[in-house]
Each structure stands twice: as structure tokens, then as C-alpha cells.
Amino acid sequence: MTQTILRLNHKGEGVPETGAPIPRTLPNEVVEDGRIVTPSADRVAAPCRHFKSCGGCAMQHASDAFVADWKTDVVRLGLSARGIETDIRPIVTSPAQSRRRATLHGRRTKKGAMVGFFGRGSDALIEVPDCKLLDPAIIAAIPMLEELTVAAASRKSTVGLVVTLSGSGLDIDVRDAKPLEPQSILEMSALVERHKLARLSWDGEAVATRVPPFQIFGAGKVTLPPGAFLQATDHGQQALSDAVRDILGDAKQVVDLFAGCGTFTLPAAEKAEVWALEGEASLIAALDAGWRMATGLKKVKSETRDLFRRPLLPQELRKTDAVIIDPPRAGAEAQTIELAQSGVKRIAAVSCNPISFARDAKILIDGGYRLDWVQPVDQFRWSSHVELVAQFTKPHMG
Template identity: 75%
Template sequence: MQTIERLNHKGEGVPDTGAPIPRMLPGEVIDDGRIVTPSTDRVAAPCRHYKSCGGCAMQHASDAFVAAWKTDVIRTGLTARGIETEIRPIQTSPARSRRRAMLHGKRTKKGAMVGFFGRGSDALIEVPDCQLLDPAILEALPFFEEITLAAASRKAVVGIMVSVSENGLDIDVRDGKPLSPQEQLEIAALAERHKLARLSWDGEVVAMRLPPTQNFAGAKVTPPPGAFLQATAQGERDLSRAVAEAVGDASQIADLFAGCGTFSLPAARQAEVWALENDEALIRTLDDGWRKADSLKKVTAEVRDLFRRPVLPDELRKIDAVIIDPPRAGAEAQSVELAASTVPRIAAVSCNPVSFARDAEILINGGYVLNWVQPVDQFRWSSHVELAAQFTRAHMG
């Protein structure tokens, strides 16, 4: 007999003896892999693919349990650093709203199959009734099979990065075989027939019927193929609202790790923005979006590696607020410089509660107050959780 004591960071059950066990919940008693005493938080998984697919980890738990657990992951990370603050109720994206995903495809004896890998394996699982993906992606599964036949050799597996845009699907095929000129024409015709916005091959555009635009609070951008995009439209709105609240009425804003303008362009409705990002293609996208938008204040877009060359306190003297949204590793070096600055407000966005807590401790030790944290769950049924937070200089309260 084993009793599940807690969940680890992957959402696996940690028993009193033995290795972690997937799809278990605290308090459950297990006997030789069989649940003897189920948790009252256990529910029937809403997706018929759940047992075989590796795309979700938490469909066996009630929504209330998952919300509380993800909130506690954030709280635990902060508590480990001695930090206490208001943690707001989590905002969770609805089912079937995932607008960006990496699928995989491979050829079979009868044709092709497309889906997600099984949990901890290289077995590909078809997911025609996925409860996570946007319906527009599911409707395109027959096209993904056609593109797999064109892209994959007999034994290779190809990646299919797909995003939902205003003008249709934006697809970047990864690790596909090289296309001859004739094959490019055939692929372009296929994309036209399925009314894709854009089809790319390892980042190179093969066909574009219409620009695959994304709308950031009225400013429209066309990201490079495969570029980062918030996983759900609802999650993007939740994070953007929190960022807007955190920066307040600032008139001079610096957006660090700005991407292609998710937060910069909405902020430019009220403030001049200095946007910094290491990826030149993303900065070009951001700048183009600003130039084509109406009624935005000035946005200065700059290519800069903030890990190697963080923004220094002297450069922030005229800045009223900073937005910072680093990768999972966080932004330790940049946080040190922010802690030494006099910027009144910081809006922090993070996809990693552990690195966020580390960076938050740096800011607090430098004289900032962590006023609140807003958890955002746009990776529904996974173990991932994101957050936005507001820091202010201590004298501001």
C-alpha cells in the first residue's frame, strides 16, 4: 500500500514510499497500481485521449483542485524566499482555446498520422477530439496529414507549429525534407486550397495567402514564422490587464524582453515605450506594427541581449514603469540592475514561479515591495502556471 502525500512540480503524485506516480492526487491510497481510496477531487477526464496522450497531466483533478494547486505552487516558491504578498484568484483559460501548439506527424503504411507524443514516450497519439486545442486547429488535421506526407521521409517525424491568426492558420513545418521547386508549387497550392494564412518550411515562407496577423489591443502585427505567442487569447488578455494595472498612469515605459509587442503596443496607447528584445526579427515585427497602427505614442524598438547587456539604472532615470517578461530562466542580471534603479513601478510577467521568486527577492532586497501576484492558467490541465505581478518602490506604498 502507498499513500500519495503531495504532488511534485510535474503534477505527479509523490507517495510515502517509492517513485512519483502520474495521475494521482494527495490522500489517495494505491495498492499495486490500483486506486483503493480515491480523492474527493478526482473527476472523470473530459478528453477520451487523456490516458494515452501526453499533452495534459491534470485532467483527473477537479478544476477547483487544479486552481488551488497552481496557486500554491506560486505561494510555495515565494515562501521559500521568505516573501509574503497578496495572491489573487487564478484566471483560467477555457477548454478548447489553445491557439498555438506543436503537433508532430509521421508517415504510416496507410498514409500519415498527426498528434501529440504519449507521456514519456515517442509513440505518436492522434487526438481528433482534443479538448485543449482551438477548433480551428482540429478542423485542419486532414491538412496536417497531407502536409506530413509531403514533408516526412519514411522514418522521420516532422514538427508542425501551428498558430491561429486573424486571417487563418499560420503553420511552420519543422524538420521537413527539402522541397524541389515543383514540390514548393504543389505545397503552395495545398495551402491555398485549405485557406491557410501562411505556410513556412523551417522558417522560410512557402506560401502566404494573407498576413497571419495578431491584434494587440488594436495594433496589428505579423509575427515571423513560429514566433512566440501567448497560448490562448484569454490568457493574453488576462496578463495584459494585469500589466496595465501594474504600470498605472506611467508616461515613459521600458518593456524588457518585449517579443513582438504583446505588452509594448497596448502600453503605447498611453505612454512612450522603449522596447528591447534580443531577436531582430521580433523587433522588426514590433516596429512595423507600431508604424502601421493609429493613435499610438512613440515606440522605440531596440535589439539588445538583456542577459549579456542588461539595462542599467542610469538608462532608466526617466522611466516611470518597467514591464519585464523574461524566458523561464528569469532575468537575474537584469533584476540586479532594476533593484539599483529608481523606477517607481515594475510589472513582472513570468512562466516560472521559481525563477520569479528568485528575481522578486532581488528586487525586494533593493527596496521594492511586491504588492500582488495574479496567477494566470492558460495551459489548462498542465502543470504549468504563469503570473503577473506589481512591484513598487517602498516609499510609494
Template identity: 85%
Template sequence: MTQTILRLNHKGEGVTDAGTAIPRVLPDEVIEDGRIVTPSTDRVSAPCRHFKSCGGCAMQHANDDFVADWKTDVIRLGLSARRIEADIRPILTSPAQSRRRATLHGRRTKKGAMVGFFGRGSDALIEIPDCKLLDPKLIAAFPVLEELTIAAASRKSTVGLAVTLSENGLDIDILDAMELKPQGILEMSALVERHKLARLSWDGEAVATREPAIQTFGAGKVSPPPGAFLQATAHGQGILSNCVTEALGDAKQVVDLFAGCGTFTLPAAEKAEVWALEGDESLIAAMDAGWRMATGLKKVTGETRDLFRRPLLPHELRKTDAVIIDPPRAGAEAQSIELAQSDVKRIAAVSCNPISFARDAEILIKGGYTLDWVQPVDQFRWSSHVELAAQFTKA
């Protein structure tokens, strides 16, 4: 049976003329019995030898220009579905081997343990010693992760291994692990010292810390709690932070919504007083500690608040010059409705979901805001994910 690929869907899968979704194909390619008989001129050899078996990447079969254009079009189409036109800047893509955080999986074997990503759509664990996505320091840690898997996994279970590079070493959180006994805690403490890890956590609870797991946000240094959100690459964080700074302009009073542990709060505090709101108390505490240890920053006030249930209201924004808003993938519909009714002059928006961003952008535009520009950012190289920053202004 011969099929022609018409386009890619939001997952990066090819959609045929019959509506079938096929992974790892490109528009205009002709497929016959699962074999590509007419390849696209945009097709390239995957740079990673694990690509065919590993489920970590989806788009290594396409050249960089194609992927950049496709991800930009995902944003453009999301906006156009809401009848929104905007100045979309050229996408900025993080380099290969720059991912500083990843959730791998570990499984015990007869000879020890194996660590890697699951195969696409399966529970087959694929080892990835030559991964072109992860920072080499993460790959170098695989022997440590194997050792931890032996300690944390039962014979039949698989554990998650959330690994993050910090300034003082690796920050590792073991997920879905067996219960750690008192003797095990002593053994894990020795392992942390032996391998010079920054911190080791067990299902989100720190069990051994050698040094604070420091991340730098502007002039501030923060030790986030285990499992806290962090931008995937330092490159991407820098781009998004610069975009936020540009969108804030010369604002002196800033509100940061969904502030996390201060990714954008602390850089903004170099020029403005910031009121930072976040639903997780531990993130606010980490940000506050980082602010208090920093020098040269203006006042930062942290508040724990569920912005989905209690969005900030227009009267609470009366003295605010600019707002930063970086919600999770679901977006911030309720908060956008309240923002649209405010008199705040500038909004710096960050989003990891072009669809929810477009919905919230429509709300703001109907409330009198102008979408000045959108900056696509590709931190998740070779995946179907794309992020963005944007500037809204109100006259």
C-alpha cells in the same frame, strides 16, 4: 505493495511516502500494485477520451478547484521559499478548447499519415480527434496537417507541426522536415491557396504566404515571424495585458524588457511612450511594422539587445516611470540586479516560471521594491504549467 500519495510535485506527479513519483494520482490516494484502491474526493472522470493515452494533458483526473488551488500553491510555495509574502489573487483559467497554438507531430503511415501528440514518456503518436484542449479550428485542420506530413516527412521520420491561429487563417511551421525542392515549393503554394492558410513555413522559413499571419496586441496588428512566441490563448493574453496595464498605472515613459513582438508594448503605447528591447531582431522589426500601421499610439522605439549579456543599467532608466519585464523561463537575474538599483517607481512583471520569478522578486525586494500583488494565470489548462503577472512599486 500499498503506497499512499502525500503530495504532488511540480510536474503534477504524486509523491509517495517512499519518495516515488507516480503520474495521474492525487494526494491521500492509496495505490496498490498500480491500482487506486482509495480514490481522492477531488478525483473526477477525465473530460477527454484521449487522456489515458495522450501525453498532452497531465491533470484531467482532478477537479477544477483542486487544480486551481494546487497551481496557486506552486506560486505561493516558490515565494515562501524566499521568505516572500504577497497578496495572491484568485487564479484565472482559460476555458477548454481555447488553445490557439500547439506543436503537434506528424508521421507517415502505409495509408497516408497520422497527426497528434506523443504518449506520455514515449514516442508513440496518439491521434486526438476529440481533443478538449485545442481550439476546434486547430482540430479541423488535421486533414491539412496530414497532407503536409506526407510532403514533409520521410518514411521513418516524424515532423513537428507548429500551428497557430491568426486572424487571416492558420499559420503553420513544419519542423524537422525533408528539404523542400523547387517543385515542392510550387506544390506548397498551391496547398496554401487551396486550404486558405495564412502562411506556411519550412523549419522557420516562410515558403508561401497568402495573407499576413496577423495577431492583435491592443490597437496594433502584428505579423510575427514564423515560430515567434505567442501567448497560448487569447483569453490568457487579455488577462496578462490587463494586469500589465494596471501595474503601469499612469506612467508616461515605459521600458518593455524582453518585449518580443509587442504583446505588451503596443497596448502600453496607448497611454505612454515605450522603449522596447528584445534580443531577436526579427521580433523588433515585426513590432515596429505593427506600430507604424496603427493609429492613435504614442511613440514606440524598438532596440535589439541581448538583455542577458547586456542588461539595461540604472542610469539608462533615469527618465523611466515604469518597466514591463516578461523574461523566458530562466527568468532575468542579471536584469533584476540592475533594476533593483534603479529609481523606477513601478514594475509590471510577467512570468511563466514561479521559481525563477521568486528568485528575481527577492532581488527586487532587497533593492527596495514592494511586491503588491500576484495574479496567477492558467493558460495551459490541465497541465502542470502556471503563469503569473505581478506589480512591484518603490516609494
């Protein structure tokens, strides 16, 4: 059966004239029984030899220029579906081999263990020794992760290995592992020392810490709780932070909503007093500790608050010059409704979901805000994901 690919869906799969989406195809390509008959001019040889079998990447068959344009269009189409037009800046893309955080999986074998990513649409585990996505320090740690898998996995189980490159070494959280016996804890402590890991955790509970694993947020050094959210690449974090900094300008009083561990809070505190709010107490505690250990920063007030159930109200924002808001993928509809009624002059909106962002943007615009520009950021290279920062202002307030 011969089919022509019309467009890509939100997963980056080719949508033909009829039938189910076809992965790893591009618009205008002619496909016959799963074989590319007429390739697109945008088709390239995948840079990674694991691409055909590994499910970690979706878009290595497309040129960088095509992916950049496609992800920019994802943002534009999300906005246009809500009747919104604005200036969309050129996308900023993280380089290859820059992912500092990833979830690998491990399984025991007759001879030891194997570690890698799942195959596309399957539970087959694919080893990726030449991965072009991960930071080389993570690739170099695969033999150690195999050793860890032998200790953590039962004969038939699969363990998750959340690996984060910190400023003091690798920070690893083992998920779905078998319980550790007292002797095993001693063995894991020895493994941490032998491989110079920063920290090893078991389902979110620290087992052994050689040195606190820290991340740099502006002038602050923050030790994240095990498995806590972190921007995927340092490059991406910097691009997002630079855009947020531009929006804040000379603001003196800033509120950071969904602040996490302080990715944007601490850079903002170099010039402004910041009120940081986050629903998870452990993240707020890490942010507060990082601020207290830093020098040269202005006051940061840290508060644990569920912004979905108790959004910040307009009267609580009376003295605020600018707001940073960086919600989870579902967006922050309840908080945005309150924010739209406020008199805050500038809003720096960060999002990892163009669709929920467009919904919330429409709420702000209906409340009198202007969407000045959007900056797409692609730190999940070769995936279908795209992030963004957007500037909102209330024109009548200058």
C-alpha cells in the same frame, strides 16, 4: 504494494511515501500496483477521451477547483522558499478548447499519415480528433496536417507541426522536414491556397504566404515571424495584459524588457511612450512594423539588445515611470540586479516560472521594492504550468 500519495511534485505527479512519483494520482489517494484503491474527493472523470493515452495533458483527473488551488500554491510555495509573503489574487484560467497555438507531430503510414501528440513518456504518436484543449479550428485542420505530413516526412521520420491560429487563418511552421524540391514548393503553394492557410513555413523559412498572419496586441496588428513566441490563448494574453495595464496606471514613460513582438508594448503605447527592448532582431522588426501601421498610439522606440549580456543600467532608466519585464523561463537575474538599483516607481513583472520569478523577486525586494500582489494565470489548462503577473513598487517614491 500499497502506497499513499502525500503531495504533488512540480510536474503534477503524485509523490508517495516511498518510491518514484506516480502520474495521474492525487494527494491522500491510496494506490496499489498502479491501481487507485481509495480515490480522492477531488478526482473527476477526464473530460477528454484521449487523456489516458495522450501526453498533452497532465491534470484532467483533478477537479478544476483542485487544480486552481494547487497552481496557486505552486506560486505561494515558490515565494515562501525565498521568505516572501504577499497578496495572491484568485487565479484566472483559460477555458477548454481555447489553445490557439500548439506543436503537433506527424508521421507517414502505409495508408497516408497520422497527426497527434506523443503519448506520456514515450514516442508513440496518439491521434487526438476529440481533443478538448485545442481550438476547434486547429482540430478541423488535422486532415490537412496529415496531407502536409505526407509531403514533409520521410518514411521513418517524425515532423513537428507548429500550428498557430492567426487573425487571417492558420499559420504553420513545419519542423525537421525533408528539403523541398522546386516542384514541391509549387505543390505547397497550391496546398496553402486550397486550404486557405495564411502562411506555410519550412523550418522557420516562409514557403508560401496567402495573407500575412497577424495577431492583435492592443491597437496593433503584428505579423509574427514563423514560429515566434505567442501566448497560448487569447484569453490568457488578455488576462496578463489587463494586469500589466493596471500596474502601469498613468505612467507616461514605460520600458518594456524582453518585449518580443509587442504583446505588452503596443497596449502600453495607448497611454505611454514605450522603449521596447528584445534580443531577437526579427521580433523587434515585427513589433516596429506593427506600431507603424497602427493608429492612435504614442511613440514606440524599438531596440534589439541582448539583455542577458547587456542589461539596461539604472542610469538608462532615469526618466522611466514604469517597467514591464517578461523574461524566458530562466528569469532575468542580471537585468533584475540592475533594475533593483533603479529609481523606477512601478514594475510589472510577467513570468512563466514561479521559481525563477521568486529568485528575481527577492533581488527586487532586497533593492527596496515592495511586492504588492501576484496574479496567477493558467492558460496551459490541465498542465503543470502556471504563469503570473506581479506588481512591484518603491514605497518611498510614492
